[in-house]
Amino acid sequence: MGKKRSDGASPMKAREGALQVLYAVEVEGAYANLVLDRLMREASFSKRDRAFLTELVYGTLRWRAKVDWILSQVVRPNLEQLTPWIRNILRLGIYQLLFMEKIPPSAVCNEGTNLAKRYGHQGVARLVNGVLRNVVRRGKDWSYPKVEENPVEHIAVCYSHPQWIVERWIERYGLEDTMALCSANNQPADNWIRTNTLRTSPAELTQCLKQEGVEVEASNLVPEGLKLKQISAYPKLPGFAEGWFQVQDESSMLAAHGLKPWPGARIIDACAAPGGKTTHLAQLMGNQGEILALDWHPHKIELIKENCQRLGINIVQAGTQDARELPGPWLEWADGVLVDAPCSGLGVLRRRSDARWRKQPEQIAQLTILQLEILLAAGQCVRPGGVLLYSTCTIEPEENELLVQKFISTWGSQFGKAAGFRLEEIGSFFPAGFDRKADRQQMAQGYLTLLPHIHGTDGFFLARLRREE
Numbered sequence: 001m002g003k004k005r006s007d008g009a010s011p012m013k014a015r016e017g018a019l020q021v022l023y024a025v026e027v028e029g030a031y032a033n034l035v036l037d038r039l040m041r042e043a044s045f046s047k048r049d050r051a052f053l054t055e056l057v058y059g060t061l062r063w064r065a066k067v068d069w070i071l072s073q074v075v076r077p078n079l080e081q082l083t084p085w086i087r088n089i090l091r092l093g094i095y096q097l098l099f100m101e102k103i104p105p106s107a108v109c110n111e112g113t114n115l116a117k118r119y120g121h122q123g124v125a126r127l128v129n130g131v132l133r134n135v136v137r138r139g140k141d142w143s144y145p146k147v148e149e150n151p152v153e154h155i156a157v158c159y160s161h162p163q164w165i166v167e168r169w170i171e172r173y174g175l176e177d178t179m180a181l182c183s184a185n186n187q188p189a190d191n192w193i194r195t196n197t198l199r200t201s202p203a204e205l206t207q208c209l210k211q212e213g214v215e216v217e218a219s220n221l222v223p224e225g226l227k228l229k230q231i232s233a234y235p236k237l238p239g240f241a242e243g244w245f246q247v248q249d250e251s252s253m254l255a256a257h258g259l260k261p262w263p264g265a266r267i268i269d270a271c272a273a274p275g276g277k278t279t280h281l282a283q284l285m286g287n288q289g290e291i292l293a294l295d296w297h298p299h300k301i302e303l304i305k306e307n308c309q310r311l312g313i314n315i316v317q318a319g320t321q322d323a324r325e326l327p328g329p330w331l332e333w334a335d336g337v338l339v340d341a342p343c344s345g346l347g348v349l350r351r352r353s354d355a356r357w358r359k360q361p362e363q364i365a366q367l368t369i370l371q372l373e374i375l376l377a378a379g380q381c382v383r384p385g386g387v388l389l390y391s392t393c394t395i396e397p398e399e400n401e402l403l404v405q406k407f408i409s410t411w412g413s414q415f416g417k418a419a420g421f422r423l424e425e426i427g428s429f430f431p432a433g434f435d436r437k438a439d440r441q442q443m444a445q446g447y448l449t450l451l452p453h454i455h456g457t458d459g460f461f462l463a464r465l466r467r468e469e
Contacts, residue, residue, distance in 0.1 A: 012111050014049040015092060018056035019115060022088040025061065025354050032057055032354040060088075060095040061353035062186055065160040067094045070142055074134050085119035086128065093132045105136045151175055155182055164361050165346065168396070177453065184452035185349040185356075191231055193245040194253055194276070195224040196311050198283055200244045202226060208238050221432045221457070222253040224283075243311040248276040249351075251450050251460035252393070255340060256280035258462045259389040260429045263288035265335040270323040270378045273300030275307040275316075277340055282313045292330065294321035324373045327380040336387045339378050341371045343392040343399050347459020350452060368398050368406075375407045376414065379467070384419045388465040395459040401447055404463045419468040423447065426464040 017039050024030035036057055040050060060067065071079050071090055079087060093112040096103050109132040116125035145153040152170065156163040159182035169178040195202045202224055206216045209228065214237065219225030227250070234240055234247050255277050261267050263286040269278045272293035282291055293304050293316050304318040321328070323339070344364050349356050375390060382388050390407075392399055404423065412420055423446025427434065434440060434448070442448050447463035 011049065011052065011107070012114070013043075014045065014053040015056065015111055016115060016118075017043065017045070017053050018060070018092055019085070019088055019119070021057045022060060022091065023084055026088065027084050031352075032061060033352070055100070056092060056095070058188075058353040059099055060091050061357070063095060063099065063160045064091065064357065065157055065162075067091050067098070067160075069144065069157045070094055070098070070135065071131070073142065074131050074138075082124075083120065086116060086124050089115045089119065089128055090131060093128070094135060097132070097135055109133055109136065147175075155179055159183060159186065160356075161185070161349075162356055162359065165356065165359070168361075172397075180453040181451065187350055189348075189351040189458070190250070191228045192219070192248060192250045192253075193226050193228060193234070194222075194248040194280060194283075195226060195245055196243055196279075196283060197224055198287055198312055199242070200239070205239055205244050208244070212238050219250050219253075221250055221430070222257065223431055225250050225253050241310070246276055246279055246307065246311060248280065249458050249460075251455070251457035252277060252340075252391070253280060254430060254448075254450075254460070254462055255338060255389060255391045256284055257431055258391070258426055258429050258464050259336045259338055259387060261285050261289070261336050265289045266333060268292045268294065268326075268330060268334045268337045268378070268381050270294055270321075270326065270337060270339045270374065270381075271296075271341060272318065273297060273303055275304035275318075277338060278304060278316055278318075279307055279311050279313055281338065282308070282315055283311075285315070287313055287315055289315055291316045292334075293318040294323060294326075296320070296322050324370075324377050326377040330381045332381070332383045334381045334383060334386060336389065337378050337382050338389045338391070339374055340391045341374055341399075343367055343371070343394040344396060345393055347393045347395045347450075347452070347461070349459075351458065364396055364398055368403055371399060371403055372407060372410065375403075376410065379407070379411060379421060380415075382421075382467045384467055385469045386467050387424075388421060388467065390461075390463045390465065392461045393458060394461065395449060395451060400449060400461040401463070404447065404465070408465075421465040421467050424464050424466040426462065429464065 021032055021035045024035045025032050071094060089112055093108050096108045097105060109129060112132050113125050113129040116128040144158055147154040152163055152166050155166045155178060161182050169181060195205050209216050214231055215229035217227040239245055261281050261284055265285060267281055272278045273295040278291060278293040295301060298320045301318050301320055308316045344359060344367055345355055379388055390404060408421055425444055426446055426448060427443030439448060450457045450460040452459055
């Protein structure tokens with residue numbers, strides 16, 4: 001077993017917890033964040049071991065391709081012939097040896113061997129011990145695919161991304177930008193909250209958080225956005241229970257600003273759960289007007305209601321609704337409709353370390369069918385002269401600007417006599433300006449794509465469409 005520290009915590013316990021999460025992700029198809037959250041609730045971990053466990057899980061998942069490439073050079077005959085338990089014990093060990101230099105290599109080898117005894121047998125424990133000690137001896141002496149010979153494989157291995165994603169991005173962005181984008185995806189995501197200006201101000205919330213030792217930095221894109229450092233759990237922060245803030249990423253805060261609702265407006269959020277954008281819309285409306293917050297998943301409706309109650313918002317009516325079955329009773333009812341559509345999520349890979357290994361190229365084509373169906377249905381809820389705001393957390397054109405163009409043309413052929421939609425300049429609705437020429441050109445056309453390696457945000461897309469009078 002691992003040597004216990006004076007605070008009663010055990011690194012071995014954290015390593016075993018990380019192994020259980022990795023096994024659940026690989027074998028059971030579980031989501032890492034959900035398994036990790038449940039494990040932390042059910043088991044007693046010190047603050048230090050919670051951080052260690054989190055780093056082990058997300059780091060090993062994030063760098064899996066590079067770790068497996070190294071293992072392929074030292075494991076014979078084949079990594080895939082090992083059981084999932086032993087395969088992930090090796091991955092955990094290699095990740096610590098490569099990326100966590102403060103951990104003594106002897107501790108990594110010893111505790112990896114102990115885990116192998118527990119989840120395998122004596123023979124496989126000797127294999128794990130031998131492999132890890134071989135990696136320690138070799139240090140950084142590893143051969144990787146050369147960028148000049150095979151740029152796709154080089155980036156896929158050295159930046160740990162699926163090859164099909166790398167191929168798409170090289171074709172679109174070029175080699176250097178693809179490396180920068182993949183590098184950005186391998187950095188931990190920032191922690192963002194949105195000040196609830198119905199109850200406090202960004203300045204007051206900042207002061208409150210700083211008094212508790214939290215590092216706070218204001219957003220450059222939205223006045224209510226705050227970036228936090230040195231935090232453990234959001235619900236434990238001062239002001240959370242009082243409804244002073246909502247957890248929401250910086251880029252997604254632009255969606256409500258892009259729709260620009262006013263006090264007294266009638267708004268529909270067609271894919272609303274868990275309610276971050278819904279409550280932001282209510283905030284911009286001064287808690288005056290009507291908002292219908294709809295979502296397909298009944299259990300997520302309670303999340304919307306809980307957030308509204310905590311934030312002191314009472315203009316939201318939340319209900320279960322398949323957005324593809326709109327308009328229902330809301331035909332041309334809304335001044336504005338927000339469609340934050342289900343998408344491939346390729347813009348938020350840095351937030352979901354296991355997501356990159358779940359994605360397949362054919363999923364994008366399947367999602368575009370769903371996205372178009374939702375837009376065609378939700379568009380019928382917009383009154384003539386009203387606004388439709390479409391957003392996704394992907395950076396793929398098929399789900400973004402190309403999908404919007406397809407929606408406009410399909411609407412014309414499907415609802416020929418009804419008022420149509422046109423893209424409308426969007427930049428003037430954002431609180432802060434975007435100086436990049438490419439951004440200004442996009443916004444003039446009615447949409448904006450945010451990229452992690454350029455804007456420092458999650459990858460995000462927004463398009464603003466005006467329905468003709």
